[in-house]
Amino acid sequence: MASLITTSFFFFHTIALLFFSPASSAVTYNVLSFGARPDGRTDSAGAFLRAWSSACRSRSPATVYVPAGKFFVSKATFNGPCRNSQIKFSIQGTILASSDYSSSSGASKEWLAFNNVNGVSIAGGTLDGGGSRLWACKLSGNRRCPTGASSLTFGNSKNVAIDGLTSINSKLFHIVILRCENVKVRRVNIQAAGNSPNTDGIHLQMSSSVDIVQANIRTGDDCISVGPGTAHLWIERVFCGPGHGISIGSLGKGQGFQEESVRNVTVKTTTFSGTTNGLRIKTWGSNIPGQVRQVVFEDALMKNVQNPIIIDQNYCPGNSGCPGKNSAIRISQVKYKNVRGTSATPVAVSFDCSPSNPCRGISMQDIKLSYQNQQAQSSCKFVNGDASGFLAPPSCL
Numbered sequence: 001m002a003s004l005i006t007t008s009f010f011f012f013h014t015i016a017l018l019f020f021s022p023a024s025s026a027v028t029y030n031v032l033s034f035g036a037r038p039d040g041r042t043d044s045a046g047a048f049l050r051a052w053s054s055a056c057r058s059r060s061p062a063t064v065y066v067p068a069g070k071f072f073v074s075k076a077t078f079n080g081p082c083r084n085s086q087i088k089f090s091i092q093g094t095i096l097a098s099s100d101y102s103s104s105s106g107a108s109k110e111w112l113a114f115n116n117v118n119g120v121s122i123a124g125g126t127l128d129g130g131g132s133r134l135w136a137c138k139l140s141g142n143r144r145c146p147t148g149a150s151s152l153t154f155g156n157s158k159n160v161a162i163d164g165l166t167s168i169n170s171k172l173f174h175i176v177i178l179r180c181e182n183v184k185v186r187r188v189n190i191q192a193a194g195n196s197p198n199t200d201g202i203h204l205q206m207s208s209s210v211d212i213v214q215a216n217i218r219t220g221d222d223c224i225s226v227g228p229g230t231a232h233l234w235i236e237r238v239f240c241g242p243g244h245g246i247s248i249g250s251l252g253k254g255q256g257f258q259e260e261s262v263r264n265v266t267v268k269t270t271t272f273s274g275t276t277n278g279l280r281i282k283t284w285g286s287n288i289p290g291q292v293r294q295v296v297f298e299d300a301l302m303k304n305v306q307n308p309i310i311i312d313q314n315y316c317p318g319n320s321g322c323p324g325k326n327s328a329i330r331i332s333q334v335k336y337k338n339v340r341g342t343s344a345t346p347v348a349v350s351f352d353c354s355p356s357n358p359c360r361g362i363s364m365q366d367i368k369l370s371y372q373n374q375q376a377q378s379s380c381k382f383v384n385g386d387a388s389g390f391l392a393p394p395s396c397l
């Protein structure tokens with residue numbers, strides 16, 4: 001049914017544009033009509049941007065339609081505000097980035113970005129970030145490799161939906177939600193090599209009311225990273241692995257924010273397979289203040305995960321600037337409920353909190369984690385809380 005409708009839009013959009021009154025009905029802008037070429041080589045960035053500006057200028061709901069085929073887009077920033085608040089990007093095909101990271105667009109931190117929009121949704125499609133050459137550069141230890149661009153960024157936007165999108169081989173993060181409000185991410189499929197550097201699946205920062213439901217994320221860095229300023233986040237039915245797991249933080253790096261806080265996060269019904277971490281909270285050993293509170297981790301299945309449950313307040317990669325410093329981020333009201341499966345290391349539960357700001361109100365209920373068919377261990381430093389129900393490893397709270 002859906003394909004029938006899109007096919008008829010495909011054929012009749014010109015007629016629709018000519019005859020339908022813009023005030024009363026939705027219009028579709030097919031990128032082919034704006035000069036896009038589905039040959040995987042011709043740069044279609046200009047055509048995508050022209051289709052976008054037509055949709056954005058429309059006073060009635062509008063669809064930008066990307067049909068089947070491979071469209072090379074060097075870089076595109078879709079800016080709002082728009083005249084309507086119902087713009088759909090309906091994608092059947094694949095959008096390809098350049099694999100040449102040294103080109104001019106390679107210097108940008110963003111490949112496809114939406115800024116200052118309200119009511120934009122993306123439905124379907126595949127984004128191919130072409131990251132493998134940049135990963136190889138980074139993996140070779142060459143310090144002059146560029147950072148690379150995140151594949152899809154929403155910035156300063158509200159009422160955003162991403163549904164049924166596949167994102168592969170990003171150069172940097174796959175999806176970034178920055179300064180947004182009310183974002184629904186559904187049924188996304190994210191894939192990059194397990195050793196690809198910095199290819200986080202979904203990164204959030206300064207955003208509230210974000211739902212991520214039904215995601216399949218296989219990547220080389222965090223599956224989902226929850227950055228400073230995140231509130232009211234709901235994560236449900238997410239598969240992670242390979243990768244670094246779901247991480248709140250790192251916080252306290254000092255990225256120019258006065259305070260780095262995260263509150264009201266629910267992470268429910270997750271599976272982690274072969275990841276370095278499962279459910280992680282990490283803060284730098286630094287004096288940047290902040291809080292992490294009201295977090296619920298519920299119903300998680302771990303399969304051979306190195307650190308299934310971990311709070312690390314002494315995060316200090318490269319050991320520069322932070323050794324010996326205590327984190328000033330206060331962690332409280334964190335609940336772990338029904339977490340089961342296998343740990344790849346003897347310590348399945350590790351709470352390494354800040355000596356000057358101990359974790360408070362950490363609660364554990366029904367934990368069943370084993371290590372090589374033996375009892376796993378828990379480790380507690382500067383943490384207060386309570387435990388109930390079945391507990392393996394035994395609680396150290």
Ligand SMILES: *[C@@H]1O[C@H](CO)[C@@H](O)[C@H](O)[C@H]1NC(C)=O
Nearest residue numbers: 209231232233234264265266
């Ligand atoms: C927490 O966030 C959820 C959405 O994930 C929201 O429905 C709920 O009202 C929030 N709770 C509080 C106390 O703000």
